[in-house]
Amino acid sequence: MQSKSEKTTLREHVETRTITVNFTSVPDERNYPIHIGNGVLSQSDLILSHLPKKRVAIVTNTIVAPLYLEKLSAMLEGQGVAPVPIILPDGEKYKNWETLNLIFDALLAQRCERSTPIVALGGGVVGDLTGFAAATYLRGVPFIQIPTTLLAQVDSSVGGKTGINHPLGKNMIGAFYQPRVVLADTATLDTLPERELRAGVAEIIKYGLIRDSIFLEWLEVNMAKLLARDATVLIEAVRRSCMHKAEIVEADERESGVRALLNLGHTFGHAIENAMGYGKWLHGEAVAAGTMLAAELSQRLHMMGKDDVERIRKLYLRAGLPTVAPNLGTKKYLHLMGLDKKVEGGKLRFVLLKRIGEAVVRSDVPAEMLARTLVECTHDA
Numbered sequence: 001m002q003s004k005s006e007k008t009t010l011r012e013h014v015e016t017r018t019i020t021v022n023f024t025s026v027p028d029e030r031n032y033p034i035h036i037g038n039g040v041l042s043q044s045d046l047i048l049s050h051l052p053k054k055r056v057a058i059v060t061n062t063i064v065a066p067l068y069l070e071k072l073s074a075m076l077e078g079q080g081v082a083p084v085p086i087i088l089p090d091g092e093k094y095k096n097w098e099t100l101n102l103i104f105d106a107l108l109a110q111r112c113e114r115s116t117p118i119v120a121l122g123g124g125v126v127g128d129l130t131g132f133a134a135a136t137y138l139r140g141v142p143f144i145q146i147p148t149t150l151l152a153q154v155d156s157s158v159g160g161k162t163g164i165n166h167p168l169g170k171n172m173i174g175a176f177y178q179p180r181v182v183l184a185d186t187a188t189l190d191t192l193p194e195r196e197l198r199a200g201v202a203e204i205i206k207y208g209l210i211r212d213s214i215f216l217e218w219l220e221v222n223m224a225k226l227l228a229r230d231a232t233v234l235i236e237a238v239r240r241s242c243m244h245k246a247e248i249v250e251a252d253e254r255e256s257g258v259r260a261l262l263n264l265g266h267t268f269g270h271a272i273e274n275a276m277g278y279g280k281w282l283h284g285e286a287v288a289a290g291t292m293l294a295a296e297l298s299q300r301l302h303m304m305g306k307d308d309v310e311r312i313r314k315l316y317l318r319a320g321l322p323t324v325a326p327n328l329g330t331k332k333y334l335h336l337m338g339l340d341k342k343v344e345g346g347k348l349r350f351v352l353l354k355r356i357g358e359a360v361v362r363s364d365v366p367a368e369m370l371a372r373t374l375v376e377c378t379h380d381a
């Protein structure tokens with residue numbers, strides 16, 4: 001399936017899929033390309049056309065730096081661009097104010113200017129932190145995403161949600177700030193730990209569940225190849241995910257409507273991540289277990305049949321993802337979910353499934369049904 005404004009090109013022998021996020025129908029600096037392919041990181045023109053200046057800050061972390069920083073820096077230096085590396089500690093527990101300040105400290109110490117672009121080289125944590133730094137440093141500097149995890153390639157690098165966690169809740173402080181370009185080199189996934197790959201699959205499954213039942217069937221057929229990192233299957237999974245994300249973000253950049261569907265499983269998932277301690281459950285794992293709770297609720301509300309709930313569970317199990325959320329206690333779940341950004345007038349709003357391939361937002365889940373589901377469909381933490 002190739003729709004939207006999408007191109008396949010052969011550049012320096014690398015087959016590249018390019019999807020464009022179009023906020024306007026005329027060429028505009030807010031519209032941006034997502035280049036996907038095995039080896040796109042070596043395509044200097046893809047990044048240099050967005051780097052008119054002579055210096056670029058590269059934010060990465062202690063795990064990704066030894067893997068890809070030198071390669072990126074050498075490529076830039078070869079084209080006369082001086083890299084300014086900023087290396088952060090690794091992990092979800094560092095997605096906070098203190099780490100954000102490390103970025104500002106380095107940008108200021110290095111005299112980075114308003115025109116100095118900032119590149120995020122890493123997973124979703126580096127991307128979210130760097131995007132927020134780019135949105136706020138000198139009131140906004142150009143920002144480039146080079147996602148190196150599956151989750152970041154299929155989700156977090158696209159759409160401009162940036163931010164940090166607060167001890168009381170996930171992603172509580174942030175900004176909508178779009179990148180100028182996204183470069184998703186699927187070759188970087190070769191070094192990704194197995195558990196992180198599986199966590200990324202959770203966000204891919206999400207697109208199938210909320211808007212593309214054919215994609216879900218495709219995932220059922222191709223799951224083994226995806227987990228085996230088959231190059232063609234990986235590229236197709238990233239391409240199709242980015243196509244969905246781009247379409248949704250174009251329609252509703254600031255989440256006043258349809259974008260909320262991308263939050264399937266997240267109301268529960270964010271509560272799990274927070275309660276268990278940031279980083280103990282990976283984001284994708286919490287989303288998978290949270291989506292099972294959303295599916296159970298959908299079934300109890302007679303929106304979806306039991307067979308579909310089990311079909312979803314089976315796919316997560318095949319992906320090696322958790323399907324049962326921890327029992328935090330109903331009180332704690334309700335307290336943590338009360339901080340969800342979808343809450344309106346103090347009322348919880350859940351993304352639920354009408355069927356596989358169609359999601360809706362519901363604010364009328366009866367309190368007793370929610371409480372019962374949180375007890376019956378969780379296990380001891």
Ligand SMILES: NC(=O)c1ccc[n+]([C@@H]2O[C@H](COP(=O)([O-])OP(=O)(O)OC[C@H]3O[C@@H](n4cnc5c(N)ncnc54)[C@H](O)[C@@H]3O)[C@@H](O)[C@H]2O)c1
Nearest residue numbers: 063123124125126148149151152155156161188191192283
């Ligand atoms: N902004 C958004 O729209 C959005 C969407 C989804 C998730 N998120 C956020 O993204 C974060 C999760 O992102 P993630 O799953 O990428 O986690 P992550 O950024 O923590 O990366 C996972 C691990 O893989 C390492 N790593 C990264 N690239 C690697 C590579 N190529 N080889 C080996 N190791 C590598 C990282 O250093 C880290 O240890 C969460 O904070 C979540 O809230 C944001």
Ligand SMILES: O=C(O)C(=O)C[C@@H](O)[C@H](O)[C@H](O)COP(=O)(O)O
Nearest residue numbers: 155159161170171259262263266341
């Ligand atoms: O892009 C979006 O919109 C999403 O909701 C994507 C989610 O996968 C992602 O985890 C996002 O960061 C959650 O946002 P939040 O607003 O619920 O914090």
Ligand SMILES: [Zn+2]
Nearest residue numbers: 203266283287
């Ligand atoms: Zn997510």
